[in-house]
Amino acid sequence: MFYIQLAPREWRKPKKNSASPVSQAETRKEKTIEFAHKQAVENIRKTQQVHYLERRLFF
Incomplete structure (x- = not known):
């Protein structure tokens, strides 16, 4: 599974x-x-879930 890191944005201040x-x-x-x-x-969560589910289908 891959992870996407968010850069610190204004809402983190x-x-x-x-x-x-x-x-x-x-x-x-x-x-x-x-x-x-x-x-x-x-x-991001939806993208990670789709990636995980697709990976399970093909591997």
Whole structure:
């Protein structure tokens, strides 16, 4: 099985100080980044699963 390593992205960075007020744009950006991260992880898992299943079929 192969593994795909994700390069450190923006969602891996520590959160900013929570004492400062958060604007709507920052909140939306955080939600978008979180969604993108979940989609990337899901796609990697599906790719790994397909690779594993195909390997079992042909070997």
